[in-house]
Amino acid sequence: MKIAVIGTGYVGLVSGVCFAEFGFNVVCVDNNVAKIANLQKGLVPIYEPGLDVLMAKNVQVGRLTFSTDVKSVKDADIVFIAVGTPSQSDGSADLSYVYQACGELAPYIDDAVLVIKSTVPVGTTRAVKEFLRNKSCRADVAFNPEFLKEGAAVDDFMRPDRIILGVESEKAKTTLSRAYRPLYAFNIPILFTSLETAELSKYASNAFLAMKVTFINEIANLCESCGADVNEVANAMGLDKRIGDQFLQAGPGYGGSCFPKDTRALKDFSEKFGVCLPLVSETIKSNDGRRAKMVKKILAACGDNIKGKNIAILGVTFKANTDDMRDSPSLDIVDALIKGGACATIYDPSFSDQAKQIFRDIKFSEKAYDCCDGADATIILTDWPEFKALNLRELRRRVKNPLLIDLRNIYPLSEAAAAGFNYYSVGRPFQKAESA
Numbered sequence: 067m068k069i070a071v072i073g074t075g076y077v078g079l080v081s082g083v084c085f086a087e088f089g090f091n092v093v094c095v096d097n098n099v100a101k102i103a104n105l106q107k108g109l110v111p112i113y114e115p116g117l118d119v120l121m122a123k124n125v126q127v128g129r130l131t132f133s134t135d136v137k138s139v140k141d142a143d144i145v146f147i148a149v150g151t152p153s154q155s156d157g158s159a160d161l162s163y164v165y166q167a168c169g170e171l172a173p174y175i176d177d178a179v180l181v182i183k184s185t186v187p188v189g190t191t192r193a194v195k196e197f198l199r200n201k202s203c204r205a206d207v208a209f210n211p212e213f214l215k216e217g218a219a220v221d222d223f224m225r226p227d228r229i230i231l232g233v234e235s236e237k238a239k240t241t242l243s244r245a246y247r248p249l250y251a252f253n254i255p256i257l258f259t260s261l262e263t264a265e266l267s268k269y270a271s272n273a274f275l276a277m278k279v280t281f282i283n284e285i286a287n288l289c290e291s292c293g294a295d296v297n298e299v300a301n302a303m304g305l306d307k308r309i310g311d312q313f314l315q316a317g318p319g320y321g322g323s324c325f326p327k328d329t330r331a332l333k334d335f336s337e338k339f340g341v342c343l344p345l346v347s348e349t350i351k352s353n354d355g356r357r358a359k360m361v362k363k364i365l366a367a368c369g370d371n372i373k374g375k376n377i378a379i380l381g382v383t384f385k386a387n388t389d390d391m392r393d394s395p396s397l398d399i400v401d402a403l404i405k406g407g408a409c410a411t412i413y414d415p416s417f418s419d420q421a422k423q424i425f426r427d428i429k430f431s432e433k434a435y436d437c438c439d440g441a442d443a444t445i446i447l448t449d450w451p452e453f454k455a456l457n458l459r460e461l462r463r464r465v466k467n468p469l470l471i472d473l474r475n476i477y478p479l480s481e482a483a484a485a486g487f488n489y490y491s492v493g494r495p496f497q498k499a500e501s502a
């Protein structure tokens with residue numbers, strides 16, 4: 067079977083490489099000439115653990131190719147659409163890239179199954195089918211959402227919790243079943259649903275996860291006032307199988323290219339269907355307000371005076387194990403600190419080019435310890451594994467003032483204080499430095 071994937075971003079490239087790893091012949095198509103040229107040279111444009119090795123292997127055995135020519139989909143059995151559906155200013159999803167791709171593909175996919183993998187509002191897949199029929203294209207159309215977490219996308223593709231296939235024909239059902247057959251050995255549930263059910267399942271899943279994170283962040287606010295420990299509350303909640311222990315880590319609020327976009331799009335299109343989703347609206351509002359709340363916490367910890375202060379910032383990507391800065395909490399938090407007159411130094415383990423471009427006026431260190439040299443305050447914004455392994459006593463020796471503000475609750479309270487830090491975190495009591 068031959069598979070084509072349109073779009074070589076976080077979803078398209080991972081999907082293309084993994085389908086090739088399943089043993090299929092795959093062509094990844096993108097209209098970005100430079101990106102395709104780099105891919106053909108073996109350069110992976112995204113930070114995704116394990117992707118480079120898999121990509122090189124499948125290119126080497128001839129199962130995976132890259133092209134800018136949309137005609138390269140001609141003999142494909144399945145054509146996946148994995149282009150961006152970014153938020154527009156009113157929160158709605160921008161579908162122009164989806165329709166542009168489908169318009170270009172129409173003349174070549176009559177005998178294929180066109181599968182939308184991009185996250186699209188309910189009704190889009192059916193509208194795309196209509197759009198193709200109006201162009202005399204008889205391709206079957208289906209929807210297959212992705213549930214790939216950045217930084218774990220290869221694993222999430224290879225071992226998904228479920229596969230959702232919105233299909234309307236036996237051909238689409240059998241063809242897509244063949245595409246995911248390599249997963250049968252792992253008894254992964256495959257759900258066949260209507261197009262609309264598949265589309266909404268994606269938004270509902272992401273919005274629920276965003277709401278769960280926002281819930282624990284609000285509980286963290288309460289913990290700070292009533293003296294409870296949010297990590298312990300989260301643990302106590304998560305032991306209830308009906309709640310589950312994931313996505314209960316309090317922090318600076320969610321970011322990335324999905325939760326913010328998908329919650330806003332869900333709010334938008336549900337209202338267009340005449341239905342309000344107050345929980346989703348409140349989730350968006352609560353999360354949007356959290357960054358300012360984090361800035362206030364930092365300022366308070368710094369005695370409400372950061373002018374001229376040296377502030378070390380550990381981690382600026384929206385979460386660990388990615389180089390992605392899209393809608394990262396650091397964008398607002400670092401911006402506020404600079405505006406307040408602080409002198410920031412950043413260390414990020416991904417060495418993200420996006421970060422260096424965005425914070426081009428800020429010094430970047432190559433090592434966490436160097437970043438903290440002479441710091442009046444040290445802030446942890448992202449929960450990179452390497453930060454959990456930092457030698458806090460060494461860090462104490464490097465800073466000028468032993469003030470550690472950990473927005474990811476990486477350390478046990480006692481550990482930071484024992485290392486000599488005045489330790490602030492999220493939803494947990496302040497810990498005064500133990501005297502040396």
Ligand code: UDX
Nearest residue numbers: 212213214215216313314315317320321322324384385
């Ligand atoms: C998410 C969904 O998990 C994935 O299924 C979907 O396909 C794409 O969107 P992603 O955005 O890559 O994946 O990251 P995720 O790991 O879900 O985290 C999203 C945000 O929530 C990040 O900002 C993260 O820092 C935050 N988060 C997550 C928390 O603050 N606490 C948590 O416990 C979990």
